[in-house]
Amino acid sequence: xxxxxxxxxxxxxxxxxxxxxxxxxxxxxxxxxxxxxxxxxxxxxxxxxxxxxxxxxxxxxxxxxxxxxxxxxxxxxxxxxxxxxxxxxxx
Numbered sequence: 001x002x003x004x005x006x007x008x009x010x011x012x013x014x015x016x017x018x019x020x021x022x023x024x025x026x027x028x029x030x031x032x033x034x035x036x037x038x039x040x041x042x043x044x045x046x047x048x049x050x051x052x053x054x055x056x057x058x059x060x061x062x063x064x065x066x067x068x069x070x071x072x073x074x075x076x077x078x079x080x081x082x083x084x085x086x087x088x089x090x091x
Contacts, residue, residue, distance in 0.1 A: 002050040011053070015044045015062070022069045031076040038069045 018040040025034035045062050048054050054062060 002047045006047045006051055008048065008051055008053040011044050011048050011051075015041055015048065018044060019065060019069065022073075026069070026072045026076060029076065029080075031073055031080060034069070034076070035073045038066065038073055041066050041069060 018037045022034045022037035022041060025031075025037060045054075045066060048062075049059065
């Protein structure tokens with residue numbers, strides 16, 4: 001599927017939609033849903049890459065976009081845990 005059938009135009013649209021929704025979730029401090037959308041972005045990027053739809057130059061910008069979203073999720077997750085007083089750490 002990913003190498004031969006995946007609709008390239010649709011996957012570019014999906015990537016943009018997932019990225020926008022991940023940013024929206026992060027703005028609203030919804031770290032788990034944001035992370036779900038980061039994973040969807042990553043999977044969609046991989047489908048586009050498998051189809052050869054992304055050039056070498058574009059590839060790095062897409063990877064950076066996913067990386068920035070993942071970084072935002074990680075930072076917010078740490079903030080949430082900090083605000084809870086790190087309840088899973090042994091004292």
